[in-house]
Amino acid sequence: MYFECKIKTEKISQQDAAPKFVSESYLVDAMTFAEAEMRVMAEQAPYASGPVEVTACKKVKLTGIVESDNPQADKYFKIKVMFVNYDEEKQTEKRVANYFYVHATTLLDAVKVFQEEEMKNWQVDYEVTSVTDTPIMDIYRFSAEAPKPQADKDSSTENEKKN
Numbered sequence: 001m002y003f004e005c006k007i008k009t010e011k012i013s014q015q016d017a018a019p020k021f022v023s024e025s026y027l028v029d030a031m032t033f034a035e036a037e038m039r040v041m042a043e044q045a046p047y048a049s050g051p052v053e054v055t056a057c058k059k060v061k062l063t064g065i066v067e068s069d070n071p072q073a074d075k076y077f078k079i080k081v082m083f084v085n086y087d088e089e090k091q092t093e094k095r096v097a098n099y100f101y102v103h104a105t106t107l108l109d110a111v112k113v114f115q116e117e118e119m120k121n122w123q124v125d126y127e128v129t130s131v132t133d134t135p136i137m138d139i140y141r142f143s144a145e146a147p148k149p150q151a152d153k154d155s156s157t158e159n160e161k162k163n
Helices: 035-047 106-122 150-162
Strands: 004-014 018-027 053-060 064-066 075-087 092-104 125-133 136-140
Touching: 004 035, 018 035, 035 053, 035 136, 064 106, 075 106, 092 106, 106 125
Parallel strands: 018 136, 064 092
Antiparallel strands: 004 018, 004 053, 075 092, 075 125
16 A cells, blocks of 8 residues: 655755755555654655654555656656456446556656556556656655664663663
C-alpha cells in the first residue's frame, strides 16, 4: 500500500546557503499511516537542518510504479489507464481504471516509458486516458534496511538502561 506524505522542513538552499522552509511530497510504501509518517521522517532527517514535520498523509490508489532508464528522469507522472475487459457471456465491454506512477522527464516521455516498459508484456486492450504531473519528489519503497526514526532509537536505548 502506498501513501503520499507531505512534509515541511528547513533545508539549506543551494543558491545562497541560507536555511529555507520547504514543503515536499513523497510516496511511501507502508502498511499504516503511522509507519508511512515515521519512514518519511527518518528518510528526510539527514537532509533537513531542522525537524521534519508531516503535514498530510493520504492513501494512494496505485497499480504500479514504472521506472525509466533515462538518468535525467526527474519527475513522477500519474497515468490513468483504462483496461478493456470483454464479457463474452453478456457480450459487453467493461472498462477498469488503473493508476501508474511513471518516472520520466516530460509528459510525452512518461507515456512512451509506460508503453515500452510496462505494457509490452500485457495482453490486454488499454487506453491511456490521462497523464498528470505530480508533486512527488521521490518514492520510498519497503526495505528491511530502511532508516529507523531517531525517536525509536532513543526510546529503545532508555528502555535497555532501565532493564
